[in-house]
Amino acid sequence: MATFVLVPGAWLGAWAWEDTARALRERGHIALPMTLTGLGENADRADRHANLETHIADITGFVERHALHDVTLVAHSYAAAPVTGAAGRLGERLARVVYVDSAPFAQGMSMLDLLSPQETEQLRGRVVDADGWRLPLPSFEELGASSSLEGLGEDERELLRSRATPHPFGTYEQPLTGPAEPAPGVDHVLVACSDFTALLEAGVPMLAFLSQPPWRRFDLATGHWPMLSAATALADVLDTAVT
Structure with a gap:
């Protein structure tokens, strides 16, 4: 039995993990989806000062508040950034870190470093057009392009x-x-969905480390939101990763 803390990506809350969490519980695991500040049911608990440190504190606080140990910490998409930070601070509480269609961040790296200057300016424009500090979910036409x-x-x-x-x-x-x-000895797992798998197979240099020890890689033939598109299959992969 493993203890999973499931951290959703941008625009999502704990709700996104419901089906995968249920499937993990059916397999005998503890599955605890969480919602970051400013998202889901916590949408009213943030202001323009919310930042990456806020979300790192959300994760470490969740683990400590629930007195969890031997945690398998799962990051989807954007959550790779705060999960990387939390993983560096949880010490012996952490048994395993799993990146779902994402990868760990290096110290000094931000989400905007993954984007071109043009893409960054487009996002800033949407933030200004919204309320000046929050980024709305793009249209499905835009999401499908990337x-x-x-x-x-x-x-x-x-x-x-x-x-x-x-x-x-x-x-x-x-x-x-x-x-x-x-901490030393923490297990490293990657769950790569279709587009990410293609990048890895293409040999993108900055991702090469994910195909080397200590990383263990599992491929999942679905899109970027596997907890919505392939919830049971994702639970199967996570179950396999911890057994």
Whole structure:
């Protein structure tokens, strides 16, 4: 039995993990989805000062508040940034870190470092047009241009569209500081969905480390939101990764 803490990506809350968490519990695991500040049911608990440190504190506080040990910490997409920070601070509480369609951040790196200057300016424009500090969910046409929507039917798209929350943009702007490496002996797992798998197979240099020890890689043939498009299959992969 493993203890999973499931951290959602941008615009999402704990709700996104419901089906995967249920499937993990059916397999005998403890599965605890969480919601970061400013998102989901915590949408009213943030202001323009929310940043990456806020979300790192959310994760470490969740683990400590629930007195958890031997934690398998799971990051989807954007959550790779705060999960990397939290993994460096949880010490012996952490048994394993799993990156779902994402990768760990280096110290000094921010989400905006993953984007071109043009893409960054486009995002800043959307933030200003919204309320000056939150980034709305892009349209599915825009998301489909950069991330696979494979496996998301109309019901899943409507769920994402209706429950997504504008994301605090300060979490994209602030670089990761503090320890960025988990304690020695922590297991490292990557779950790569279709587009990410293609990047790895293409031999992108900055991702080469993910195909080398101590990393263990699992491929999942679905789009960027596997907890919505392939919830049971994702639970199967996570179950396999901890057994």
